[in-house]
Structures are given as structure tokens and as C-alpha cells.
Amino acid sequence: MLGVIKMDEKKVLKPIDEILADPWQVDIQELFKSFVNEPDEIKKNWYNALYTYVLQKRQEDIINRPGFII
Template structure:
């Protein structure tokens, strides 16, 4: 149980600032990880971080469509 809490805390810390995350690492893992479930996880993490970055940019005051 304690190990799971540590893993959740690491994930939350990792995703706290989407600009500090290495998207290339997620992308590489989603393409080349031998475990299909882990590939899905890394793909979801890549999509999540990309979406958060996009939302941050769109919400900037000077952003205009």
C-alpha cells in the first residue's frame, strides 16, 4: 500500500508542472516499450501533458485566434 502511495505521489509531482515534463521521453516510451499496457499509459501521459500545455497557451492573455 505504501509503495502505491509513493507511486501516486511521484505521478502527481511529475504532472504538477506540464512544462517541466520531457514529452520526448513519453513519446519514445509509448512507441517502443515492450509492454502494451505501459505503451498505453505513456501515450495517455503524453496526451495529457500536451493538452495541459495547450490549455496554458490558449489561456494566456495575449493569445488570439
């Protein structure tokens, strides 16, 4: 019988909540490096999704600033 590893959700979810709460506090280059260098396909996809989310939120913040013109 295989043992089940139980993770403390609060320890896992807090850092994710912090990343999602303020995308400007995230080192986006580190996220990109993690995505590029990750050999595990599932983790690679997760890093890619997180990188894309942070990048999109930063772009939205810039576009929504008063006086922003394309």
C-alpha cells in the same frame, strides 16, 4: 501459492502527482519515446495517455495566456 508483492503507494504516487501538477516540468519527448518504444501494450497505452494529458495541459496553458490569438 503465489507471493503478493506489496508496493509502497507513496513512492509510486508521488512522481505521478509531480507530473500531473506541472506539465511544463516533464520532458515530453521522453514520454513520447517511451510510448513509441514500449513493447508491453498496457504500458504503451499508459505512456500514450500520460503524453496526451501533458500535451493537452500545455496547449491549454498557451491558449489561456492573455493576448493569445488563433
